[in-house]
Each structure stands twice: as C-alpha cells, then as structure tokens.
Amino acid sequence: MKGDLMVDNLIWIRGEIIRQSQATVNVLSPMAQFGLNVFEGIRCYWNQDKGELHAFRLKEHLDRLMLSSRLVRLPSPYTPEQIEFFMKTAIQANDFQTDTAVRMTLFGDGQGTWNTCEPVSMFIAPMAKSRTRLDKVPALRACISSWERINDNALPPRAKVGANYINGRYAHLQARHDGYDLPIFLGQDGKVAEGAGACLFMVRNGHLVTPPTTSSVLESITRDTLMVLAREAGLTVVERPVDRTELYLADEVFLCGSAAEISPIVSVDGYALGNSLPGPITVSLLKAYLAIASGENLDHPEWRTVVHSRS
Numbered sequence: 001m002k003g004d005l006m007v008d009n010l011i012w013i014r015g016e017i018i019r020q021s022q023a024t025v026n027v028l029s030p031m032a033q034f035g036l037n038v039f040e041g042i043r044c045y046w047n048q049d050k051g052e053l054h055a056f057r058l059k060e061h062l063d064r065l066m067l068s069s070r071l072v073r074l075p076s077p078y079t080p081e082q083i084e085f086f087m088k089t090a091i092q093a094n095d096f097q098t099d100t101a102v103r104m105t106l107f108g109d110g111q112g113t114w115n116t117c118e119p120v121s122m123f124i125a126p127m128a129k130s131r132t133r134l135d136k137v138p139a140l141r142a143c144i145s146s147w148e149r150i151n152d153n154a155l156p157p158r159a160k161v162g163a164n165y166i167n168g169r170y171a172h173l174q175a176r177h178d179g180y181d182l183p184i185f186l187g188q189d190g191k192v193a194e195g196a197g198a199c200l201f202m203v204r205n206g207h208l209v210t211p212p213t214t215s216s217v218l219e220s221i222t223r224d225t226l227m228v229l230a231r232e233a234g235l236t237v238v239e240r241p242v243d244r245t246e247l248y249l250a251d252e253v254f255l256c257g258s259a260a261e262i263s264p265i266v267s268v269d270g271y272a273l274g275n276s277l278p279g280p281i282t283v284s285l286l287k288a289y290l291a292i293a294s295g296e297n298l299d300h301p302e303w304r305t306v307v308h309s310r311s
C-alpha cells in the first residue's frame, strides 16, 4: 500500500470527530453514484515564528461553497460560521502544527439518485501538505487538450461540483499518456479556459493576462489574490479572452490554485517559453503569495484566519 493511503487523520463528519478510515457513506448515495457533492480545498500555512496555523482566504472559500451549493441545489444544512467552527475542531483534533490542506465537502447522502436534494451531509478532512519549496520550483510541460472544457450551459465550471472533475480527468490522463505534465483546456468558443484544477495566467509584453471568469473557469480565489498582489507590485493585469497561439508566444505561463499555488509552465505543445525555466514574474509572484499566505508578510491580514496555535 502506498504511504499516503495509510494516513488516517481525524476528520469531522456529520457532527462527529472520527478517523477517516471509520467514516462511512452509503454506496447508493448520490455522492457515491454520481459525484453529487460541492467542495472546497483550503490551504492553511504554519507560521513557525508565531506558532500559528493560518487558513488562507477562508471566508472566500466558505462563500464559494455556499454559491456552489445554491447552483447545484444541494442546500447546506450549515452556515459558513458553523462550518468554520467545525473546521477548527477537526484541525485541532489532529493538532496539526505544519502546513495543512483541508478538504470540506457537502454531499448528497442517504440513498437517492442524481436529482435528489436531501439529505445533505458534510465532512471536513484536514491533511498535512507542504507548500511549494522555493528551492525546488516545478517546471511543467503543458499541452493544449483535445478535450473541451465543460461550459456554463452544460456543467457550469463556476460551481465546484465533484462530477465536474471527470472533465479534468479525461484531459489530465490524456496529457500524461502523451508525455506532458498537464493539460490546458480550451472552452467551447476555442479560447483558453484553464487547467484541469487551476486557473491560468500568461505574461506577454510585461503584462499579466488571464481569461475572464466567463471563459469556462472556476472563479478562483488564488487568481483573485494574484491579480491584487500583481497590481500592488506595479504590474498591469488584463482580464481578456486568450488565444492558444498566444500561449506559444508568451514570455511566461503559469497555473494557479489553492492546491497548485503557482505552477510555472515552461513549454506549451513543445513551444519553449522564455528560457525554458520558471519565469521571473512567475517566481516573484510565488514568493509574494507564500509570504502573504503564511503571514511572513503582514499585509492583507483580512486574508488569514488563525485556525490553530502551538499549545
């Protein structure tokens, strides 16, 4: 068995703290059968000096969870305030004093089908997860996927629904099969959308460019963070439709997300970008992002919530 499968953290589920291996879900639940769930992945960064664990942009993640739940008509039995409390309870039960990722999921429980609206249950599962190492920044080779991104009139990417990720699965596995690290999706309109689980930026002529939130993308919180940080650093940020060939000619391209943080891409469909190394703007945004998220940089205190501290 792989090491990561043997981790058996304490999770919060249906009002209880139990080992994740002890949590059960009906095999005939809409979640188990059809991927009917809405979820968030939230990163928490351990600040060694302060002895505190900071959840990054928790409020925005909770707000998006509520929007996803409204869109897919899977009503949340809990308020954002209650969920924040449950999340702290789960993290503290594990006494995580390290970088942590939290998966929180509202799901179609009981025995139902894809159009069932209740019962809805929730689990909150924290797990240790390190931040990107600045001395080991990834350099990824991407391809433009022949799989099209789901769109707003079929399976809205704006809602973070479990079943949406099967679209990412097709593209990701095809990209890996074809010898690339990851795919970049085009939307139904032929314009660049996003990665399989992360949004996209490119640098052209010194400007940061990203597809708008109407280009079949998740309304990414990291995307929003980076637009703020880039503007504060004096960069021009433009939201506009992006052609695939612009990626081939870009100086830099990177993906971003709570899980991905900032993932530099050094080639697209074999076109080398810049000097085939993570670009300078990408790396400076990664550094700025991690400093803010961990609280090493004290700017934007409204983005950090203390969820645990050294006992």
Ligand SMILES: Cc1ncc(COP(=O)(O)O)c(C=O)c1O
Binding pocket: 041, 194, 195, 196, 197, 198, 199, 217, 218, 219, 220, 221, 222, 223, 256, 257, 258, 259
């Ligand atoms: C499809 C997709 N796009 C974009 C993102 C990035 O979103 P965020 O920055 O809010 O984590 C994610 C990650 O959650 C994702 O799954």
